Amino acid sequence: MKKIILSILILAAVLVSILFKERYIFGTAEDGLIFYNISNYFHQAEFTWMEYPGLGSPSLSLIAAKPTYFLLSSLQQMGIPGFLLQAITLWFLLSSAGIAVYLLVLELFPKAEGKYVLLAVLFYWFNPISIVDVWNRFLLNYIFFFALLPVISFFFIKGLKTGKFFWAFILNIILIFYSYALSYVAFSILLWIWLFLITLFYVLFDKSLKSMISSFKYFLLTLILFIMVNCWWILPLANLNFLGGTNNTTQVFMKQNNLGTLQALSEKMGHLTDVFKLINASFLAPDSLGWVKYYYSVPLFAMQYVFVGIILYFVIKFRKDPTVLFLGSLFFTSFFLTKGNSPPFGEIYNFIFKNILILQVFRNPFEKFGFLLSLCAALFFAPSVYELSKRLQNKMHAFYYLLLFIVVSSLGLPLYTSLAFTNKFPPTNDYSIGYKVKVPSYYKDADNWLSNKGSNFRYIGFPLKDEGITYKWEKGYSGVELQVALFSTSGIIHKTSVPFFNQIIPEIESLLMSDNDFTSFANSLNVRYFILRNDIDYILRDMTSPGILEKRLTERAQKGEVKKVAIFGQVSIWENLKWRDNTFYAIKQTEDSLPLIGYEKINPTKYIVHLTNVNAPFLLFFSELYNKGWKASSENRDEINNHSRVNIYGNGWQINRKGDFDIVIEFAPQKWMDLGVKVSFGSYVLILGFLLYCLVFRRRSIV
Amino acid sequence: MIYWVLFLGLFFINIKYRKNGIYFLKPGFYLFCTASFISIVNLVSIAELFMRVSFILLIFGFILAVKEYRRST
Numbered sequence: 001m002k003k004i005i006l007s008i009l010i011l012a013a014v015l016v017s018i019l020f021k022e023r024y025i026f027g028t029a030e031d032g033l034i035f036y037n038i039s040n041y042f043h044q045a046e047f048t049w050m051e052y053p054g055l056g057s058p059s060l061s062l063i064a065a066k067p068t069y070f071l072l073s074s075l076q077q078m079g080i081p082g083f084l085l086q087a088i089t090l091w092f093l094l095s096s097a098g099i100a101v102y103l104l105v106l107e108l109f110p111k112a113e114g115k116y117v118l119l120a121v122l123f124y125w126f127n128p129i130s131i132v133d134v135w136n137r138f139l140l141n142y143i144f145f146f147a148l149l150p151v152i153s154f155f156f157i158k159g160l161k162t163g164k165f166f167w168a169f170i171l172n173i174i175l176i177f178y179s180y181a182l183s184y185v186a187f188s189i190l191l192w193i194w195l196f197l198i199t200l201f202y203v204l205f206d207k208s209l210k211s212m213i214s215s216f217k218y219f220l221l222t223l224i225l226f227i228m229v230n231c232w233w234i235l236p237l238a239n240l241n242f243l244g245g246t247n248n249t250t251q252v253f254m255k256q257n258n259l260g261t262l263q264a265l266s267e268k269m270g271h272l273t274d275v276f277k278l279i280n281a282s283f284l285a286p287d288s289l290g291w292v293k294y295y296y297s298v299p300l301f302a303m304q305y306v307f308v309g310i311i312l313y314f315v316i317k318f319r320k321d322p323t324v325l326f327l328g329s330l331f332f333t334s335f336f337l338t339k340g341n342s343p344p345f346g347e348i349y350n351f352i353f354k355n356i357l358i359l360q361v362f363r364n365p366f367e368k369f370g371f372l373l374s375l376c377a378a379l380f381f382a383p384s385v386y387e388l389s390k391r392l393q394n395k396m397h398a399f400y401y402l403l404l405f406i407v408v409s410s411l412g413l414p415l416y417t418s419l420a421f422t423n424k425f426p427p428t429n430d431y432s433i434g435y436k437v438k439v440p441s442y443y444k445d446a447d448n449w450l451s452n453k454g455s456n457f458r459y460i461g462f463p464l465k466d467e468g469i470t471y472k473w474e475k476g477y478s479g480v481e482l483q484v485a486l487f488s489t490s491g492i493i494h495k496t497s498v499p500f501f502n503q504i505i506p507e508i509e510s511l512l513m514s515d516n517d518f519t520s521f522a523n524s525l526n527v528r529y530f531i532l533r534n535d536i537d538y539i540l541r542d543m544t545s546p547g548i549l550e551k552r553l554t555e556r557a558q559k560g561e562v563k564k565v566a567i568f569g570q571v572s573i574w575e576n577l578k579w580r581d582n583t584f585y586a587i588k589q590t591e592d593s594l595p596l597i598g599y600e601k602i603n604p605t606k607y608i609v610h611l612t613n614v615n616a617p618f619l620l621f622f623s624e625l626y627n628k629g630w631k632a633s634s635e636n637r638d639e640i641n642n643h644s645r646v647n648i649y650g651n652g653w654q655i656n657r658k659g660d661f662d663i664v665i666e667f668a669p670q671k672w673m674d675l676g677v678k679v680s681f682g683s684y685v686l687i688l689g690f691l692l693y694c695l696v697f698r699r700r701s702i703v
Numbered sequence: 704m705i706y707w708v709l710f711l712g713l714f715f716i717n718i719k720y721r722k723n724g725i726y727f728l729k730p731g732f733y734l735f736c737t738a739s740f741i742s743i744v745n746l747v748s749i750a751e752l753f754m755r756v757s758f759i760l761l762i763f764g765f766i767l768a769v770k771e772y773r774r775s776t
Contacts, residue, residue: 204769207776272754273742276735298743305739312735312761316728319768320775329769332762344706344755 001106004114005099008121012094018416020087024436024475026421028428031139033477033485035072035082035089036439040484042069045183048236048629048669049605052490053483054501055458055525055625055649056604058240063233063673065141065183067176089140093147097124100150101378107157108323109383116389119404120382124150126411128295128304129374132280133367135420138435144181149194149375151178156195156222160202163214166694168222169687172229176684182230185237186361190368192226195219201329205322228683235676236669240629258360262341262353269366270342275335277304278377280366289429291419303406311377314384327379334372340365426540427476438475440535442569443486449566449573450489450529455601456581457528459573461493463536463543464509469494470537492525500626500649509544513552519561519578524647526582526623528575530562535570584609585621587646592616605667612660622651622665629668635661706759713763724768731760 019026027033034041044050045066050059072085098121105117124130134146152171159167182188199219203212227234265282274281284296294300315331318324341349353359362368389399414420422434450459461483471477481494495505504525511518522530530553534546553574556562566573584607586594595618598610609620622630632640632653640663646652655663713727738753 205772271747271751272758273738273747273750276739276754302739302743305743309732309736309739312732315765316725316732319724319728319765320772322772325765325769325772328765332765335758336762344710344759 001114004102004118007118008098008102009095012091012098015094015416016087016091019090019418019421020083022436023081023083024438025082025086026138026435027437027477027485028138028421028423028435028479030480032480032482033437033439034140035076035086036437036482036485037488038069038073038076038082038085040488042066042073043488044484045069047603047605047667048240048673049624049627049667051604051624053481053494054492054496054498055504055623056490057498057501057625058627058629058667058669059236060240061183061185061188061233061237063183063236064188064230065180066232068144068180090143093143094125097147097150100147100154101375104150104154104157105379105382107154107161108327108379109386112383112386116382116386116400118382119385119400119407120378122404122407122412123307123381124374124378126407126415127374127377128278128411129280129370131295131411131414131420132283133370135415136283136423138421141181141184141187144178145184145187145190145371148175148178148181148187148191149371152191152195153198153375156198157202159218159222160199160215163211163218165218165221166691168218168225169691171222172225173684173687173691175226175229179230179233182233186368189358189361190371192223194372195222197330197333201326201333204329205326225683225687229680229687231676231679231683232673233676235679236673239669239672258363259350259354262350262363262365265364265366266340266342266346266349270339270346272339272342275339275366275373276308277301278308278370278374279304280370282366285424287424289419289422289424291414291417291422295414300410303410307381308377310384310388311380314380314387317387327376330372331376331380334369334376337369338366338373423478425478426470426537427472428478433475436475437477438473439477439482439486440473440569442571446531446566446568446571446573447487447489449568450487453489453528455489456526456583457489457579458526459487459489459491459529459531460508460522460525460527461491461531461533462509462512462549463533463538463541463546464493464505465495465541465543467494467496468541470540472535472537476537491531492527493531498625500645503648509549512549512556513544518556519576522576523579523582525649526579528579529565530574530576532572532574533570534572582621583607583623587619587621587652589618590616594618605670607665609663609665611655611663614655614658614660616658617654617656619646620653620655620663621646622653624651625649626651627667631666631668633664633666635664706755709756709759710763713759717763717767722767724764724766724771727760727764727767729764731757731764734760 025033025035027036045059045062048059048063049056050062072089075085076082101121101124102117105112105120130146134142151174155167155171155174159165159171196219199215203215206212206215269281271281279296284292311331315324315328336345337349340346341353349365353362385400385403392399418434419431422428422431427433428435467480469479469481471482483491483493492505492508496502511521532546532550532553536543536546538545550572553562553564557564557574561577562574563577564572565575584597584599586597588594592615593613595614596612600608602608620632624630626645626649628643630643630651632643634640634657640653640655642654644652716722734753734757738750738757741753742750
């Protein structure tokens with residue numbers, strides 16, 4: 001066993017070393033460039049409100065990533081380079097996924113030979129679902145979930161089989177290392193659907209009523225412990241989405257035509273001929289790269305059918321074995337869910353999807369349930385090959401090595417050649433670049449310069465268009481805007497679908513190009529600087545040419561509205577000369593003079609506003625994005641109730657009191673997070689205490 | 704709808720003739736092999752049809768196999 005585990009660790013290290021041999025950070029798509037500046041991402045997850053991107057928004061489930069960001073940003077601050085941290089993270093995830101698959105196969109099929117089990121590990125790493133949905137998509141929470149799934153399954157099944165509740169405690173302690181996966185709500189739900197299915201099918205093949213009840217108790221205990229140790233993100237998230245319902249974005253998501261999306265995606269990816277091959281049909285397009293076409297070629301297709309055929313043969317042959325029936329039930333259920341609402345029996349998926357609102361996150365079934373199918377197939381693969389090899393008797397070794405060769409040379413090829421880290425969009429379609437990114441040093445200088453100017457303002461980045469961006473660097477980048485990675489200051493740099501904010505963004509560039517007063521508009525957004533970037537592939541992204549924007553800024557500079565204040569490589573910074581700190585300001589309602597306003601920022605979710613010389617009622621404006629979660633209260637904690645949306649995007653409170661006094665502005669869900677942190681911390685201490693007690697006193701009856 | 708009819712048909716066949724799971728699993732497997740071959744030679748829509756029927760047979764056979772196991776214990 002030790003040899004195989006060591007082999008997995010070495011194989012994962014070799015794979016990661018190949019990927020990072022050039023010492024570049026990898027980044028693309030929705031993830032941006034996390035490992036370039038992890039601290040900035042940590043700040044987003046630190047509180048329930050993040051000040052950027054845009055005009056701010058609730059952090060939502062991103063809070064679940066806080067421990068991972070904290071650990072990684074601490075290591076980065078100690079001087080460990082980003083690429084090395086990314087390599088170590090990927091090595092940890094690959095290794096832990098591999099070891100968990102290995103242990104899980106041995107737990108389910110103890111007679112399986114070690115080298116055959118290694119085949120299951122390689123199959124889990126390299127199968128087409130993993131290659132496309134994990135490695136090619138290259139989203140960190142997807143990779144974390146890819147590792148989390150076998151790890152959690154191993155501990156959960158171990159607990160079910162032994163009937164010892166001890167494993168539920170271990171499972172929940174280990175979960176913190178993978179909490180990043182839970183920053184995507186769909187994965188939290190998927191995890192519990194999976195654990196429920198495991199319990200259900202385990203119980204189905206259980207003989208005694210007593211152990212059936214015990215299995216359900218074990219499931220419930222695991223769920224309760226999960227909620228307790230994860231209170232730090234579950235409580236604020238529940239408050240935002242359900243208890244208070246202050247999350248505007250979630251409300252928009254629920255109103256979207258999710259059923260239409262499900263239908264379209266199921267039609268595209270839910271064909272049984274594709275699902276049986278574990279193939280994501282949408283990945284192959286006429287303009288796909290060469291390696292994708294090879295990956296979807298006839299020989300590879302035939303091989304995939306052979307792999308699944310071997311598994312089906314094994315299931316049929318050993319249909320009287322309870323383990324095969326248990327895993328087979330999970331396999332066929334995963335299969336059924338992965339195809340979405342495609343025939344046959346797609347009506348069942350449709351019914352559940354339509355009637356359970358929270359399951360609308362599964363509008364792309366292949367992408368989510370594919371993880372389950374991939375794991376089930378990998379778990380079946382080793383014993384299936386082993387049994388088939390036994391039937392072939394003296395050709396046993398040859399058959400094993402042939403399959404090993406096929407899995408490594410064909411399925412694994414895109415991973416260890418880095419082809420999986422390329423895409424059809426420039427510059428990632430260049431095999432020598434792919435997802436490798438090298439950020440020019442002038443961005444660090446520009447960020448430092450902006451940070452030194454304070455934190456009471458925003459900037460606008462030009463050219464400004466949709467969230468997707470392409471940077472023309474030595475090792476360029478294609479994916480979502482890199483605002484969080486590149487700048488520590490809050491700013492407006494791309495369009496989003498966030499309500500209210502989305503009404504303002506389309507106006508910005510057109511106002512700049514017009515003859516209208518632009519600086520007053522910028523002031524209303526508390527914008528002090530304009531950043532002009534000349535290293536963007538604006539033609540590809542159909543954006544305004546930086547040259548045209550620079551000409552317009554120069555014209556406004558001649559009128560005394562703006563001034564070019566700094567140049568860093570391809571980035572120039574222009575100052576709004578009429579800027580004043582508009583984080584808070586008073587809006588006049590009578591002829592009386594306005595009060596003086598000062599404020600202290602405690603953190604992104606709490607401000608204390610000092611008001612002096614208040615002679616008449618006025619409207620207090622706060623420039624973070626409007627959200628019902630923002631609450632104003634006086635020193636004696638009396639809430640000021642008349643909260644409204646002002647100036648399209650901001651928060652306003654009608655203040656009727658006179659004199660000198662303070663007002664506290666807070667984002668209410670933060671209190672839930674503070675409470676959740678205490679509950680989670682207490683739960684961890686209790687669980688660790690219990691585990692220590694078990695280990696010190698060697699309570700075998702418990703362990 | 705046709706797949707539900709097929710499933711119900713299998714259900715009634717099973718009630719009448721009391722067949723074991725293997726009677727459905729084996730044809731399901733052979734149909735899977737046939738569908739795979741048809742898919743490889745690029746007759747995708749026919750392959751898909753075969754695959755769906757194969758899936759129904761496999762699911763039905765598997766459910767019967769589970770029932771047999773539960774009855775035997």
